Amino acid sequence: MIDYHMHGNFCGHAEGELEEYVLEALGKGFLEIGFSAHLPKVVDPDPYHAMLENRLPDYVALIEHLQMKYRGNISIKLGIEADYFPGLEEKTRELLAKYPFDYVLGSLHFLGDWHFSSKAGRHRYDSEDPAEVFPRYFEILADMIRSGLFDVLAHADALRKETFEPGPGSQKDYVRLAGLLAAHGMAIEVNTAGLRRGAGSIYPDRLLLEACGAEGVPVTLGSDAHTPADVGRDFRYAFRLLEESGIADMAIFEGRKMERRPLTDIRDSQASSRLYELLSGEGGPGKGGPAGG
Numbered sequence: 001m002i003d004y005h006m007h008g009n010f011c012g013h014a015e016g017e018l019e020e021y022v023l024e025a026l027g028k029g030f031l032e033i034g035f036s037a038h039l040p041k042v043v044d045p046d047p048y049h050a051m052l053e054n055r056l057p058d059y060v061a062l063i064e065h066l067q068m069k070y071r072g073n074i075s076i077k078l079g080i081e082a083d084y085f086p087g088l089e090e091k092t093r094e095l096l097a098k099y100p101f102d103y104v105l106g107s108l109h110f111l112g113d114w115h116f117s118s119k120a121g122r123h124r125y126d127s128e129d130p131a132e133v134f135p136r137y138f139e140i141l142a143d144m145i146r147s148g149l150f151d152v153l154a155h156a157d158a159l160r161k162e163t164f165e166p167g168p169g170s171q172k173d174y175v176r177l178a179g180l181l182a183a184h185g186m187a188i189e190v191n192t193a194g195l196r197r198g199a200g201s202i203y204p205d206r207l208l209l210e211a212c213g214a215e216g217v218p219v220t221l222g223s224d225a226h227t228p229a230d231v232g233r234d235f236r237y238a239f240r241l242l243e244e245s246g247i248a249d250m251a252i253f254e255g256r257k258m259e260r261r262p263l264t265d266i267r268d269s270q271a272s273s274r275l276y277e278l279l280s281g282e283g284g285p286g287k288g289g290p291a292g293g
């Protein structure tokens with residue numbers, strides 16, 4: 001099993017040394033993990049959201065150190081979670097090119113001046129209209145995929161919250177996004193943080209995942225852990241959702257090259273079944289009940 005979305009104390013809003021995440025993953029039987037701290041913002045730097053650029057070399061060096069220290073026990077990938085800022089593609093590309101990342105998760109956390117994923121942005125949900133916001137959001141996601149900056153589309157519909165949902169017309173957006181992901185050779189992330197963050201279900205919505213399954217888009221799995229205990233959280237629900245959505249392959253990355261592994265191989269490997277047992281023993285899922293969407 002693999003967890004490709006983990007933060008740590010390089011991000012001002014996350015906690016725990018990176019090594020604590022490694023030890024947690026080892027204890028849970030993971031064979032491979034990847035760190036994905038937030039890439040320094042290329043506009044309006046904000047150490048609460050993402051480390052400042054002068055810390056990026058330390059982040060890379062620490063992960064390289066951990067790779068050596070735990071070699072033979074667990075594979076540790078050097079990932080990063082990069083925001084997409086329309087119009088700042090070249091600045092983002094230049095920053096990403098400076099380091100030997102294994103993969104880049106592409107994310108939207110900002111919609112214009114609205115940092116919708118932050119505590120500070122929560123109140124805006126009361127005044128925004130989902131019927132107006134979601135079509136605009138999906139349009140930016142499409143540009144984001146076409147930018148070629150990213151390897152994985154992370155928490156694709158992180159804008160969902162409680163009753164703030166895309167309307168029934170969103171099926172055509174899902175089909176279009178899945179087609180674009182396939183055309184650009186990208187993977188989509190199945191992110192269990194949706195269960196803990198008020199969306200009430202895993203990101204992305206089951207219908208988007210089914211559209212990806214139909215297009216042969218592979219997936220990565222991510223807990224979006226911002227504290228070590230959350231590594232691998234609720235992965236049993238993610239696996240069930242994957243199997244029900246017709247997803248065939250998981251994507252593994254090295255040096256920004258993707259390799260596909262059949263989902264069944266990952267599920268059936270011994271370490272994974274051990275992990276599955278361990279995870280089955282944990283308490284209930286995050287707020288909102290089992291995965292669905």
Ligand SMILES: [Zn+2]
Binds near residue numbers: 007011014
């Ligand atoms: Zn974060």
Ligand SMILES: [Zn+2]
Binds near residue numbers: 081107109154
């Ligand atoms: Zn994120």
